[in-house]
Every structure is written in structure tokens, then in C-alpha cells.
Amino acid sequence: MRAGSETELDALRKLVKGSRVVLWDFDGPVCRLFAGHSAERVADDLVSWLEGHGLHGLLTDTERESPDPQVVLRALDRRHPGSDLVAELEQRLTHEELRATASAMPTPYADPLIRTWTAVGSRLAVATNNSPRVVRAYLDSRGLAPCFAPHIYGRTQELNRLKPDPHCVNRALNAMGAAPATALMIGDTPSDLLAARAAGVPFLGYARTERKGELLRDAGATVVVDSLEPVLRLVRR
Structure with a gap:
């Protein structure tokens, strides 16, 4: 979503308005983990x-x-x-x-969006294929850990349950006592979309590049943004 048609903005508005719990993939929506470490x-x-x-x-x-x-x-x-x-x-x-x-690079607008969503009363969690130790280390470095703690659900020894399996998404929902329909998953890959879909959670695609956007749409994502800025504006309202 670039300029954003009224239809697209309305779809995004409905996703944001309906979310009481926000589940974030980590590498992509929160930061570019390997921005400086190939x-x-x-x-x-x-x-x-x-x-x-x-x-x-x-x-x-x-x-x-x-x-x-x-x-x-x-x-x-x-x-x-x-x-x-x-x-x-x-x-x-x-x-x-x-x-x-x-050397991870924060995703533009992610930090203020995380803080704002927390401030307005939404509960946040991370559901990722990365190690939870890594997520905690990054969030601590940005002062964001209190926005998520203790709800960080990452890679376990059960590697067959990584996304697109919905295991980490369901762990987050169960721990937070949240119904899938009241949650929102933000992810940047088809595996994020498939995990959210399997768990019954609405999905917002984040695509830093056109290619990522194409992959998400081809997988069935209906709302995809190339910046978190319009999401931040909606949450601030």
C-alpha cells in the first residue's frame, strides 16, 4: 500500500480497529536482523x-x-x-x-508503533522463527522489552513446528487468553501468513520491497503495506 486507495485504507482501518492483541513477526516487521551481519x-x-x-x-x-x-x-x-x-x-x-x-536496523516506524499500541491498551507478543534469546536481546537494546514481556515465542527444539506451522501463534494466543478474531498478526513472509491463517488470526503484510509484496499477495494476503507509517497514524487516532 503506497498512496493507498480508500478501499485499501478502509481494509487497514478495520484490521487495526479490530485488534486487541498484536502478534509481531520479528525479523522484518520489528527490525532487519541481518542488516549488518550477512x-x-x-x-x-x-x-x-x-x-x-x-x-x-x-x-x-x-x-x-x-x-x-x-x-x-x-x-x-x-x-x-x-x-x-x-x-x-x-x-x-x-x-x-x-x-x-x-547491527540490526530498526524497521522504520516500528518503535513508535510498538510504544503507541502499548499506550492505547493493546497487548503485544512476538511470534517468530528466530531464537527468543535474540528477540529479548534486541528489544532490551531498544528499551522495548516491557511492551512485550513476557510474551516472546520463538524457535524451540521442535523445529518441525516453526512457521508456517501455527505453533508459536497458538502459544501466544493461549498464553494471553486471546480469541483469534481479536488478534492481528504482522508478518513479512508467506509462512507468517500461513501460520496466521491456520490459527484463525487476521493478517497484515509488511513488505519492504516490491518482491516481498508480490510474494505475500500471491500467497493470499489481502492487506499489505510497504511502510508502518499509515498503521501508526491509525493507532494514534
């Missing part, structure tokens, strides 16, 4: 670590070349679920995510 390099390092253990053949060429470290982790878990090898790789990824928080 996700592609992290993925390459995880692949190299596997190859160093003689496990080159566990990954397909597509998985091996993916710029997303989560793809590497989930690929290993599919082949060796619950193994010590998966646990160690997950710890390595968490370590790299923690390093990335130092």
Missing part, C-alpha cells in the same frame, strides 16, 4: 560446518545454496530430527543471530 554468510558457514563433519550429502544443491540459514537448519532437522547434530547447528545459528543484534 545472513548469506551465516548460511554458508552452517553449510561449511556440516561439510566439515562429512555431511555434505545431507543437503540438496538448492538447500546448500540458500541465503537463508533457517533453510539449512530445517533441512538437517528433516533428515535427523531431534538429533544432537541438529541441536548443535541450532546453537550455532542462535550465536550468529545474537551477534547480528548489534
